[in-house]
Amino acid sequence: MRPDILLFQVDQLAVRWLPMHGHPVVQAPTLMRLAEAGVLFENNYCNAPLCSPSRFSMLTGALPSRIGAYDNAADFPADLPTIAHYLRAAGYRTVLSGKTHFCGPDQLHGFEKRLTTDIYPSDYGWTPDWEQPEVRPSWYHNMVNVRDAGTAFRTNQLDYDEEVVQAARREIYDAARDNDGRPMFMMVSLTHPHDPYVQRPEFADRYDLAAIDLPAISAAAVPLDPHSARLRHVSAMDEFEITEDMVRRARRSYYASITYVDEQLRLILRALEETGRAERTVIVFTSDHGDMLGERGLWYKMSWFDPSSKVPLLVHAPFLFGPRHVPEVVSLVDVLPTLIDISETGPRHAAPLDGRSLMPHLTGSSDGHDEAIGEYLAEGAIAPLFMIRRNRWKFVSSLPDPDQLYDVAADPHEQFNLAHLPEHQDLVRQFQAELARHADPHALRAQVIASQKRRRLVDAAMRQGAWTSWDHQPVVDATTSYVRSHLVLDDLDAKKRWPPATS
Template sequence: MTAKQPNILFLMADQMTASALPIYGHPLVKTPHLSRLAAEGVVFDSAYCNSPLCAPSRFTLMSGQLPSRIGGYDNAADFAADTPTFAHYLRDAGYTTALSGKMHFCGPDQLHGFEERLTTDIYPADYGWVVDWEDFETRPSYYHNMSSVTQAGPCVRSNQLDFDDEVTFRARRFLYDYVRNGERRPFCLTVSLTHPHDPYTIPQQYWDRYSHDDIDMPRVPYSRALSDPHSERLRHVYQLNEETLGDEQIRNARHAYYGAISYVDDRIGEVLATLKECGLEEDTIIVFSGDHGDMLGERGLWYKMSWFEDSARVPMLVHAPGRFAPRRVAESVSTMDLLPTFVELARDGVAPEYAAPIDGRSLLPHLTGNGGHDEVIGEYLGEGAIAPLLMIRRGRYKFVHTAPDPDQLFDLAADPLELNNLAADPAHQGLCQEFRNEMASRWDYGRLYHDVIASQRRRKLVARSLMKGKVTAWDHQPVFDASIQYMRNIIDLDDLERRARFPVVSSDRP
């Protein structure tokens, strides 16, 4: 292990689709800070989430394990306290670990290895959003509907702006306190913003960064012929039919989404400026990623919850120019690979004996240009589904299987928009059978289905019962001790001002 373990600054954006970023070729969206990191860093051109829904994607990212292994099925799944996370491993390796922002932990444990959690979460920590595959037609009120699109446009203030402004402030305060307090341990600071997640609204200044007439429309509009059964179920879940939206509403939503991406970039810029002001830039590895994408009207779909590229593919980059030369990585990787990557970065490239099985694989070979894997395994077990949707992405192909529906096979090299399902093509039957055989060996499909149903039944009962009588919230409550903040009589004024000022001023300064 090196004498100085690197700091790790992990930046996350929620529901940011890779195709909307200029680092992946979008001609309109403006992200100067992310673009600089990409130009100086290692950019992953084919990075995916392992479950295209907030909570299961984040549980998988945190644990390096697939949702089926840890019971992380949907947005109300319990994330067990004994599941090791990258925060546990890094803390065990001598790091101070902190989270500012969203991670959508469900259950009583709201820390999961983080020594400090600087904000509450924007989403509830209880089981109230449990999915019910046994009663698909009854639509819970919490499901996405189309109001995010029909009401898209500028705003003065929103719930998400309140949250992300606080996330940014607390993250910057953490960095200032880190250097002022003389902390000797390296840090892993996770800064997780909730933009550009819907609802699609953003202040006028960000709306005005883009000409409305320049906003591009979906490349693949909705058509019945192109749709598939799972996509039609998703449209049912968020109450979308062929008469719901007009072109202007679609353009408004995409316009606001692009503005929200620029808002995220500005907040990231503030954190990066603070990192530099504190003299921490050279010793810090910066990682940026998302939890899943957003369909943004492509194929008549919105939000996430499917294995199509705009839903499942995420941005990912690693910025450490003193360690890794700038390059692009073409091989397919996933956010599940971040845990072993973080742990090996903290241990000078040496993998530990993991306390639980790890499904992810380290990205260090990719970062150093010494090979690396080219495979993503995925599971979707949440809303809009009626049975597990399993995915394998390898080489040029993506294969998707769910028992109720026809299989899907796409050649992404020849067909990046996924317009031609090859699963029924006689020339690809051998390849499809190979994928089916692999899935049969990886998963006990029937058992997984019944495990999900059993979990849903348990959580429905628990959620219902805990809302009766006295309600005890699981939501994280940040505590700030005002008795030791700012000016107090427990410390000499001059001493307090000296400690709070950075850089430190010499006492013999003329």
Template sequence: MNILFLMADQMAAPILPLYDAASPIKLPNLQRLAERAVVFDSAYCNSPLCAPSRFTLVSGQLPSKISAYDNAADFAADIPTYAHHLRRLGYRTALSGKMHFCGPDQLHGYEERLTSDIYPADYGWAVNWDAADVRPSWYHNMSSVLQAGPCVRTNQLDFDEEVVFKARQYLYDHVRRGDDQPFCLTVSLTHPHDPYTIPREFWDLYDEVDIPLPEGAIPQAEQDPHSQRLLKVIDLWDKPLPEAKIRDARQAYYGACSYVDAQVGHLLKTLEECGLADDTVIVFSGDHGDMLGERGLWYKMHWFEMAARVPLLIHAPGRFAPARVQASVSTMDLLPTFVELAGGRLPAELPLDGRSLLPHLEGRAGHDEVIGEYLAEGTVSPLLMIRRGPYKYIHCELDPPLLFDLQNDPLERENLAASPDYAELLASFQAEVRQRWDLARLHGEVLASQRRRRFVAAALEQGERTSWDHQPFVDASQQYMRNHIDLDDLERRARYPQP
């Protein structure tokens, strides 16, 4: 079967109507899709930051295994991705939209990238743990919240509309080609990522809606150390936000979620028009969430549910019965899942951390575990996470441990790490961290990578600049009407269905 993989950027799962029946967010297309899909209720990213999360997703390997440390980490060309695997199985592979690849290889197994990326491909955003108290100008700040509101046009709208246009054109070209080769098309939008602004059409969907404010913000003095560092990273320390702007930001975010849903609707309609709906597995997910003011935090970069949990559904009605999966899984598990859906086998000699979701899809017992690593801005030591059963454990050598029972405390208000009743569980998690990671070595590898990339980035700013950003090629000599192409033949081939 074909695979259509749809991605949203910074879409927080806990507040979506797919997971919260009381959510005011309007997602009619995704909800209709979910009714006939396998929906994962506890899906996570493996690093709550764009590039590391995406590199892990496409490779099925943890960030530390592939040096995916931050948003300027080089993604090596010799790391196999799901696109490489599917090409070997006979699939056409294409990417339309964002994947935030850094480095000179901008394809990573995709035969085609239909658009450029919205983010830079160079090392300019390399993190500096050597000067952790210095806040670079490119870090998030609060302008996204303070300037929140409706708009006519933005950089992100320009990007996403090109992404969807090119993706639909790819589907039309596929059916007009008329062969039996399957495709894997990845369509990756940049909404609802901040800035929090969206056209009136989507803003006005929520004009009559009571926009809920964050539940019980935690005073900054009572925040855990990593949250305190993040408040400084995003320039929010000692700077309370106006309640009206918090509400505006959340309304715009809701509207941006509905915008994503509308784009999904366009793509689903194209599948139907092209007769591809019954032959295509549809997967919807994202790279990480957004705190949206919960706990007093914004954006991502922490392991709390709003930042780390992502939507995940897999729609293949002819193959899998609709179901809800309670077990915790991650986007790292998508690569082995795609390979098995395509009828392939995973090479035993290639490293892989992800585990196939096929048992869950078939209603059998599957894994219930997520391993996470955060190695970027806001920390100066690896921030690690283990999610298993009802528990989430967050570990950093510099900070007190965090342990939550999400079954009884879904808002993560009670840190159980100091409770004598949980001393044995805490000790077992701590021992597992020591067994899984050589923390001193990982810390050193991150620092060494940061130093190399900052040096190279500074050098490449001198002299003539060569861009690594992907440049999509369009051969205009083969487009539309040209004198070397027979007009009747051109019109016949371009028409679908053909007369």
């Protein structure tokens, strides 16, 4: 029997803030339990430190430049095969609950059922403009999220994630009650712990404010590189002074949101257990990107520094793989070929892939790869920003900026840029040559700008006259919901009961 697959993705969570990766304060007992029996990847990177490009790359197994996933308003073409397409074609029941930030009129992308709408817009309204870098987007993050961090009983994000989890749990029970028979691929995607940094009191109260750690590297401890300077501008990080108390409150709410996410995952796993699917379900836990959370004086993402780009990847399937830690460097584009291998659907790749299967890492083989490639093409950049992480080295390069080279084994906080040192010039030249073979940065920059122009024109036109939304509208058939006069009550009650009554 082919296994069920649960892909549980959260938003803006870096490995640095998780207890199974050594954080001494954050509480995540469900994840800790899964990690003890699962395969934990210690060096997994997103391929773009921004929501939509990262998710599109993961779902297609392809880097952003290959599929046009430039930014959070980039169109996701309907003819790009996703994980859901491959598994659905192979006989899986494919279900999506939660955030994907699909942009464009196709809001399913291979999923047979989509249980909720998205928390973010599906149109082109958030298209950046590389030709006017001095203009800060009015719709982007600012430091109010840090200034006003704290607790609340209800937030937009709590409303959304509770809907996502409830819909996913109900679908798990429905799959058991309707006796579909197919294996299930379910993607559950939450918006926490993404800012704004606000969480319910019962989660925040688990953390003593005085015990919350401050950033390990202050803004004064490292030079401000040009890209980080642009990020400070695009998110208005110098709008007002950020005090130590604000930082602690923001971090406490972020940590509390990780605990909240952990609890939501527990609820999903409980539904799997109660329907008898837990023992045959491969659980994949990851995030789309991280959060600088005040490190180097930076917040949010959009950077290749580890707190922004190094994200969790945990695979729990004790019936297939023994517990282990994987030190090799991998990335989210590797998820698609891995799930194809796990599901035994065969290598029927209908489009080029940049990802490679993680099966050697999962099984403990010595022939797994040790590399991640990244491309950032969105807000805060003015030209493609490339990243190569291989073995102990991280190389970051963009046309207008000095190169960056870090020995992350010796310098885990990336304080010392080695790119200018004579003893590293051969290595720098090797990375430069590799990037030159990978992509033409001038041509790619022109492609990005041309796409931005097209989308801004289309968006402006669509806002004239009658507005037609692309946002997903979940359909509920009220005529078959709950008790109806044309349905036989005893049959209905029996069908909806789980587990079935025994006589």
